[in-house]
Amino acid sequence: xxxxxxxFLCCVIAGAGLLQAEGFHSYEKTTSVxxxxxxxxxxxxxxxxxxxxxxxxxxxxHPLFRLNVSHFFARHWGAYVAAGFVPNSFLSTQKAVxxxxxxxxxxxxxxxxxxxxxxxxxxxxxxxxxxxxKSHWSLRPMIGIGLSSYNLEDTYTAYRKxxxxxxxxxxxxxxxxxxxxxxxxxxxxxxxDVTLHISRKFDFFCNLSYEINTAEVWxxxxxxxxxxxxxxxxxxxxxxxxxxxxxxxxxxxxxLVKK
Amino acid sequence: MRKLIYKIAVMLVIALVSVSCGYDEYVSDEVVGMRxxxxxxxxxxxxxxxxxxxxxxxxxxxxxxxxxxxxxxAELSNPMVALRFITLTDFDESHPAGSDVTEFxxxxxxxxxxxxxxxxxxxxxxxxxxxxxxxxxxGVVYQEGAYFMLMKSPAEERECRFATDVEFSDGKILSAxxxxxxxx
Numbered sequence: 435x436x437x438x439x440x441x442f443l444c445c446v447i448a449g450a451g452l453l454q455a456e457g458f459h460s461y462e463k464t465t466s467v468x469x470x471x472x473x474x475x476x477x478x479x480x481x482x483x484x485x486x487x488x489x490x491x492x493x494x495x496h497p498l499f500r501l502n503v504s505h506f507f508a509r510h511w512g513a514y515v516a517a518g519f520v521p522n523s524f525l526s527t528q529k530a531v532x533x534x535x536x537x538x539x540x541x542x543x544x545x546x547x548x549x550x551x552x553x554x555x556x557x558x559x560x561x562x563x564x565x566x567x568k569s570h571w572s573l574r575p576m577i578g579i580g581l582s583s584y585n586l587e588d589t590y591t592a593y594r595k596x597x598x599x600x601x602x603x604x605x606x607x608x609x610x611x612x613x614x615x616x617x618x619x620x621x622x623x624x625x626x627d628v629t630l631h632i633s634r635k636f637d638f639f640c641n642l643s644y645e646i647n648t649a650e651v652w653x654x655x656x657x658x659x660x661x662x663x664x665x666x667x668x669x670x671x672x673x674x675x676x677x678x679x680x681x682x683x684x685x686x687x688x689x690l691v692k693k
Numbered sequence: 694m695r696k697l698i699y700k701i702a703v704m705l706v707i708a709l710v711s712v713s714c715g716y717d718e719y720v721s722d723e724v725v726g727m728r729x730x731x732x733x734x735x736x737x738x739x740x741x742x743x744x745x746x747x748x749x750x751x752x753x754x755x756x757x758x759x760x761x762x763x764x765x766x767a768e769l770s771n772p773m774v775a776l777r778f779i780t781l782t783d784f785d786e787s788h789p790a791g792s793d794v795t796e797f798x799x800x801x802x803x804x805x806x807x808x809x810x811x812x813x814x815x816x817x818x819x820x821x822x823x824x825x826x827x828x829x830x831x832g833v834v835y836q837e838g839a840y841f842m843l844m845k846s847p848a849e850e851r852e853c854r855f856a857t858d859v860e861f862s863d864g865k866i867l868s869a870x871x872x873x874x875x876x877x
Contacts, residue, residue: 545803595734598748598750599734599750599751600734600750600752600842600843600844602801602842
């Protein structure tokens, strides 16, 4: 009990100190580097009923890793360069994709792998930040433009079998042949950042952003009989790379602080 | 400090043991035998037939090979040039006992020993076999072979039994027979 009270007292003192730490960053010329982790969710609109699932898993969440370097050269204004990496998601397994592409209990047994499919990519943006500093926290709207590069898998093959029989069908889906698997896109990223100053050198931050990718890619989907090769259904559609809403949090370190 | 050195040493030993325990497929140069077993493909995963009865629409055969010196893979100096299925019983009016029924079988696209487990928890891999011919012989054979699905069932319920043989470029022929099964 005594120990709990001491810990509580230390927290109160530290908190009070933090609140009293009057403007240890307010409007200083700083150069900072930050690292964050979070999640990104694709919220694009698609023309096909599967919402881009055959192309890159469609509307699913992905982990997000972000590295950002920023410099404030004026009281309110600064510039930043940010690199974001979106790896494949566990929600993008081939089984998850086929569950989206086909209704359950449709008379077929699906034979799929647990391989993750989907898109993994990078985005590099340059932008401007406006800051509104208070003593222990700050609010920073920002906007950036840049390039993103997404690796979409070429062709995935799965199989399905009419229940109780040897009649098998081959399902192929992915990027159509006249599209490239590595897609580079122009990207615009408005964002807002809430920062909590924890010391003269360190901040905690929380960032909410919206990444608008302009590129589109052809999606293919084909089902054919395994025995005869006869095509049962197929579609080709042009779909957007995807617009992502992302949230991440992390730590910012101030390399250089000038009054 | 001693504890730290001890921990690092233990981790190194574990890492070395893990690396050395990696499984390599043993490569030989000859196929010395083969097996033929009937399977039921009615469910998601092919199952061995225990009752002696199977639907003609889901019957399949598993062709597997015995590699010299208990090998996993055979890199053949005399490649395999043909694989045939023969019916040992009257299959239909135009295919009496002894007829070649290879055209009724189609290769299952998944590796047999992988498909014997649950697809939802294990990843499948594509089959590592191709139907050989004189124009496209195969020089590498894995002992797991392949499943072959019966694509045409007999018109009425009847007892069937199949055999398979493979031919190599030096003229050697290996064959195997499966157990009789009632196809309905």
